[in-house]
Amino acid sequence: MPATVVLGAQWGDEGKGRVTDLFARDADCVVRYQGGNNAGHTIVVGSERFALSLVPSGVMYPGVTPVIASGVVIDPQVLLAEMSMLEERGVDPSRLRISGNAHLIMPYHRKLDTVMERYLGRNRIGTTKRGIGPAYTDKIARTGIRVQDLFDPAIFADKLETVLTEKNKILTRVYNQLPMKSSGIVDEYLRYADQLLPMVDDTSLLIWEALAGGKDVLFEGAQGTLLDIDHGTYPFVTSSNPTAGGAAIGAGVGPKVLDRVVGVAKAYISRVGSGPFPTELQDEAGDRMVDVGGEYGTVTGRRRRCGWLDLVALRYARRVNSLTELFITKLDVLSGFDTIRAATGYRSGSDTYSEFPRQQRVLYNCSPVYEELDGWDEDITDTRRFEDLPGPARRYIEFIEDQAGVPVNWVSVGPERGQVIIRR
Ligand code: IMP
DSSP: OOEEEEEESSSSOSSHHHHHHHHHTTOSEEEEOSBOTTOOEEEEETTEEEEESSSOGGGGSTTOEEEEOTTBEEOHHHHHHHHHHHHHTTOOOTTOEEETTSEEOOHHHHHHHHHHHHHHGGGOOOOOSSSHHHHHHHHHHTOOOBGGGGGOHHHHHHHHHHHHHHHHHIIIIITOOOOOOHHHHHHHHHHHHHHHGGGEEOHHHHHHHHHHTTOOEEEEOOSOGGGOTTTSSTTSSOSSOOSHHHHHHHHTOOGGGOOEEEEEEESSEEEOSSSOOTTBOOSHHHHHHHHHHTOBOTTTOOBOEEESEEHHHHHHHHHHHTOOEEEEEOGGGGTTOSEEEEEEEEEETTEEESSOOSSTHHHHHOEEEEEEEEOOOSOOTTOOSGGGSOHHHHHHHHHHHHHHTSOEEEEEOSSBTTOEEEOO
């Protein structure tokens, strides 16, 4: 490894959970660096499915230290429920380390996420309504409450009182909601404090020491490049930085320690929520991707919008992340299509684009320029060697590699741990 970032190269839901699960086997630490319980990772172990939203996938391996770093926003109620679920199913979550600098998602964040979306009407973002955006907003506004604040009840109550006064004005006067009481929130959060305290740590130092000791650290991104607050399809994005730079900031390491940046991309593409999507399919092919690929959100159960692979976006992901490798997931979902398409450019009026357009308007009104490749009929879910894939499937992967300019080192052909082709 030694310092490897695994991140989404599309709009999230690329199957990063299974990738980090595969890599976590050889890691000493697995670090979540941004996002919160808007993410959903499904890990399939034998007949068991584990849906995780906050706890890093590394928790499944007893030798791994799972870390929630300072760039994450934590809903303690969700975190503790996830830990209990793991414990009940025989997975020990007690090795989890949590940054005291991570910000907390508070009840008013969840409330605001819901009412703000309602207020936006047809301009809504389509958020997961988990309070992610409002929690990051407070972090930047410097009115956020951090994990470490839980351990000084007077400071916690004081900070809460100040921020709640403002939030209640917004809730009642702007959104016509009832105000929230601070006493209930204080009692609830101080109860969480007792349970969280043994896990709170200086996670930047922990990662530093692990790397200095020659250990392998895996940085696990949530969401994806095109949902990045700075580099995604703003405003239809999440409120953090899933891109590789976010790993450095969110984990508290310098960018030079990151040795490898693995982009995870599906063999097609999907997005949930609103926003432009040049290769979106609103036909039978799209429905088939949804059905065969099981394209429903892990967190919200929403049907994902699906379309052909967008290589313009993938090249963009390569650039903004300095990707060193690609992991292509769900190739099996494309079995049975006569023809496979992939966008190599966009056309808008008389202009063609081979790079992601700097003017977002173009993304709404462009038509993809497709390359058509032969499909394959064979079931590839039991294939474990690249050479054993049907010729058209191999050529599709080589085409992606060529277009993206990054080696495709892994291809997954099914959801289970073992259903992966390791090329290099
Ligand atoms: P938020 O992160 O809940 O604020 O939602 C903002 C946007 O990011 C919405 O379009 C969500 O659907 C999208 N989003 C957030 N988390 C994920 C994810 O894990 N996978 C895919 N989309 C996500």
